[in-house]
Amino acid sequence: MxxxxxxxxxxxxxxxxxxxxxxxxxxxxxxxxxxxxxxxxxxxxxxxxxxxxxxxxxxxxxxxxxxxxxxxxxxxxGTSIIKRAPVNDIVFDRLLPSVYLLLYATVLALIISVPLGALSAIYRNRVPDQIVRLTSMVSFAMPQFWLGLMLILLFAIQLDVLPSGGYGEGFGGILLHLTLPALTIGLYLAPQLMRTLRSSLIEAIDSDYVEAARSRGYRESRVVGKLAMRNALVPLISVLSINIGFLISGTVIVEVVFQVPGLGALLVQSVLNRDYPVIQGLILVFGAMVILVNILADAAYAVVDPRVRAGMAAE
Structure with missing residues (x-):
């Protein structure tokens, strides 16, 4: 490996x-x-x-x-043409907000997609499944900037329970200010994870090893919740690694809408200012992030799936 x-x-x-x-x-x-x-x-x-x-x-x-x-x-x-400061310092000053936003969005997407995807698979072709699938289609079809504005209108203006943007101080402040932008990205990612989990869980439920477990008298909750679900979660690693590029591009829009001082907002500002070194540095950092996530996904595959680990060892 x-x-x-x-x-x-x-x-x-x-x-x-x-x-x-x-x-x-x-x-x-x-x-x-x-x-x-x-x-x-x-x-x-x-x-x-x-x-x-x-x-x-x-x-x-x-x-x-x-x-x-x-x-x-x-x-x-290099050195920023506009700010006359090292690009390294400019980029890494903005790195943590974007990383926190991506991690928070991924966690929210998993919290939403795993139970709903499992519900959809267990009740396939019945009313709960149809409701979950319709909701996921609507969520995936909504433009991120529009969804972000609607969340601001609802939670920040109408209900006044969450800040409309910016970046707080301390763990609690950061978590509070990043909730709406993370939810905006998470609601885009969750439908893809949900559909993947539904398909893989249905395949696992219909598999021979699950039928064998049922024939031995194991409870259905144990068969589905432990045996089938454990194998069905593996494809989510692939979906997350494939979508990291789309998530990064999504943060550009979301950070501008919610005024998050991250890499996405810095990229927009640098393009408007024609600041070549900063743009080049950001693209390099984004590329490195995508590559790193895919390498970590390969490692995670090897950890959770012995067949993948054996295939890596054979290469």
Missing amino acids: WGFLGRRVLHSIWVLAAIIIVSFLVIRLIPGDPVVQMLGLQATPENIAAVNEDLGLDLPMGQQITSFVQRAFQGDL
């Missing part, structure tokens, strides 16, 4: 290098001049040329990419 995970890590280095190069080229297509954005419209051509030289923006594209890749793998993401 460790050899397989080691190869995944080595492969991830090439993936990160590709992300850096592609993002570097795409970012240069953003209209506008970041130096003019920094200096203002009254800047003289001489001032613009001097700043371009100072920032290395006058170098050939290939040389800029090579320099950035070398510095990135040394842990240096």
Whole structure:
């Protein structure tokens, strides 16, 4: 297993290098001049040329990419064009709010999806199943920004029980302020987890080993709750790892709507300011997060499923 995970890590280095190069080229297509954005419209051509030289923006594209890749793998993401501060400091100052938001949203999604998915599977093709499936379809179809605004209107304005946004202090304050944005993301993720759990649990309930357990006289609650559910939960790991990219992109919208000072809000601000180094640093961090989650998912698969562990050992 460790050899397989080691190869995944080595492969991830090439993936990160590709992300850096592609993002570097795409970012240069953003209209506008970041130096003019920094200096203002009254800047003289001489001032613009001097700043371009100072920032290395006058170098050939290939040389800029090579320099950035070398510095990135040394842990240096460069200097912000607008703030004139290290990108590392700017990004990592905003990292924790986004990580907390993603973790909170995932926990809420699991709290919602696991019992409802199990209920839907146990009562398949009956009224509870139909209600759960219809509700999940409606939740998944709603745009995140609209759902976020509706949650603000209901819980922050009408009921006045939760803050409409921002970021609190201390564990309780952070939890309180991130509840609505986490719920917005969680309600998008939960239907996918719910449908996956329903399908896998139905398959487990109909399997031969569950029928064998029933024939031995085990109670239905024990058969479904322990034996079938344990195997049905494994596919959720795959769904979570696949959706991490979508969750990260969702945080961009949600952080703007709820004014959470995280990486998503920083990305929007940096794009508007044409702050190339910060955008590149954020894309690299997002890519690293997706890769890390997928490697952890592979490790989790090996822990919970002996067949996967045996397959990794054979490779």
